[in-house]
Amino acid sequence: MVTADKILLMQNIRKEFFSVPVLKNVTLELAKGEILGLVGENGAGKSTLMKILSGAYSCDSYHGEIIVDDVPRRFHSTSDSEASGIEMIYQEISLHLDLTVAENIFLGRLPRKRRGWVDRKELHTQAAQALELVRLDLDTHRRVRSLSTSQQQLLSIAKAMVRRPKILVLDEPTSALTESEAETLLSLLRGLRDKGIACIYISHKLDEVFKIVDRITVMRDGTIVANYRHGEIMAEKVVEDMVGRKIENMYPKCQVEKGKEVLRVRNLTVPHPLSAQKNIIEGVSFNLHRGEVLGLAGLVGSGRSELVNAIFGAIPTRGKPEIYIEGQLVRISRALDAIEAGIGLVTEDRRKSGFVGTLRVDKNISLASLKRFSKEGFIKRKQELSEVQGYVEKLRIKVQRVDDSVLTLSGGNQQKVVLAKWLMREVKVLILDEPTRGIDVGAKVEIYNLINELAQKGVGVIMISSELPELISICDRFLVLAKGRIQDEFDQAQASQERIMKAATGLTR
Structure with missing residues (x-):
């Protein structure tokens, strides 16, 4: 659908994890100054496709071709992708918590004086200018650890912007932002579009996507199933394409008598x-x-x-x-x-405190209920697996094997694992x-x-x-x-x- 001023072509991208296909001949195009919405269920392949574009997955780990500005590219690392003008802002914030705001923004690119010493005055001047881009009022000397989640998210965006990218990829950029902060970000993206910077915008907040994008691409089960231009977008149709079925009620609610x-x-x-x-x-x-x-x-x-x-x-x-x-x-x-x-608690940040990343899916689910499965210091593995499998089926957790690492799951399935842990605990x-x-x-x-x-x-x-x-x-x-x-x-x-x-x-x- 994109022909004029094409800046990016990802062609026939195929990738597997442990012989399981997660991307099946995906072709994605992007024009200069275009905001493309990329939507789909968790596990549809969106993040995997973008990790390929960002160089997080080496070019040796997949099949297909990436062309930027009409030049074929092979990204062995994220630095190769960044050198081609691509910046990726992940949903899971990745900042150095014990460095200052200014140091995080210019990490690896610190301004220097003639003899090689860091120019601290210039560093903080430029950092303040970067924060103005996202309307974030912060002392640039503050340690990032002291910032709220929303402040850290805006800081990540400012960090990407100072590199002056040709293509900006945002994965759930407003998930930790307030409504006013989110509107500030959308306004910023409109300004970037006017300057010819292309954006790929991934979000499950569909009203937000419909508001900002020029075109929307829907993925399901590792393939692209639909493309719509802005004037063609119908919310019900996009949701149906995403999940492969009609959803009659977006907010189902049962009336229960209070006890x-x-x-x-x-x-x-x-x-x-x-x-x-x-x-x-x-x-x-x-x-x-x-x-x-x-x-x-x-x-x-x-x-x-x-x-x-x-x-x-x-x-x-x-x-x-x-x-x-x-x-x-x-x-x-x-x-x-x-x-x-x-009492059970499903925390705000599932990666930080919701599950144990070094444990398998089954061990995360049974973690709060181990007493029930233990006898004389030993775990009754058969009973544990039986109950875990029951919750995996009940919550429709998409996992190849229950002894797979929880980190191999999509965000939505990780959240279901956390919920299963507390359901098992009753x-x-x-x-x-x-x-x-x-x-x-x-x-x-x-x-x-x-x-x-x-x-x-x-x-x-x-x-x-x-x-x-x-x-x-x-x-x-x-x-x-x-x-x-x-x-x-x-x-x-x-x-x-x-x-x-x-x-x-x-x-x-």
Whole structure:
């Protein structure tokens, strides 16, 4: 479909993992100044195709041809790809946490004085200019470890931009951004398009994709199944192409009668991670009932994740908070205490704290339930495998073998592994922190159905999501956090994006 000013051609790309084909003769074209949306379910082959383009997979590991600016290219490494004008921004942020903001931006390209010494003044001047590109107001001397996830994501984009790429590839670039930050990024991409820079934009936020792209390419099962120009895009058709079937209801919700109280939190205070004199959560109290899905809303920095991590015992609290499970006071000073009390937590960053990357799929799923499979210090492997296989089938986790590394799975399937771990544990309270971040529309619907099933079984669910339509559709009741306190509380019948945003910004109703 692209003929004029073609800057990129990936032709007949084929790749296998352990004799399993993941890309099957894929041909992708990109024009100068074009924003191409690349969409598909997790495991469709999008990230693999882009890793080939970025040089993360050497040219010796696949078949096919890459042509940039009418010149055939062979990328043995990411530096070869970058030398051809291609920059890749991955969903999983990769920065050096103990270096400064400025050092991260210009790592490997630090400005030098005549005798070879680093020109620190020029470094920080240029870094400040780079941050202006993404409208990020930061001290360039700050260590990256102290930045929020959204700040780190914008920093990654600034780092790519200073290299002046011809082709910019963004994989889920707004997954950790607020709505205003995401709009800033989209505005930036429009400006790059006007300058002739081509972009490949991968995202599961389809409304965002439809808003920004000139053309959209749909992948499924390692092949390209459809191409649409901007004026031809129909949301329902694109979703159908992605999953290979019609999805009648994007946000399925079952009405469940609320049961007895399962969780009560009283006077929970959490110290600020960067300032010993401040609290990020200040005296929060709330309760949760069996079969209820409680939505926790708020802007980045409001303390949502800190609140649930404190309940789970993953971070320290201050003062004397009280946590009751089914009316019984429990002492939670570490995550193991929470697990024993019947609480499970699906964390915001699955790679960092959701699963163990060095373990296999089956071991990750059974990790929280090992006591059930052990006898006199030995694991009853047959029983363990049987139960693991049951959850793999129930959650439709796409894996060749349950003893494969969890790192071989797509993001959506990794998320299902984390969910399976807590389902096997049979928790009383399940906390879901951004459970659908970075996963495809089909997997999202499966997770919504799973939440409904848990509620029907009497599990109390706390859900954090930055996608307000999702949160409003799935939850029964809402708490809105701002400035470390609950600013508003209401039921689904009273919920609206406007009401949530008003409370989240600290304004009174």
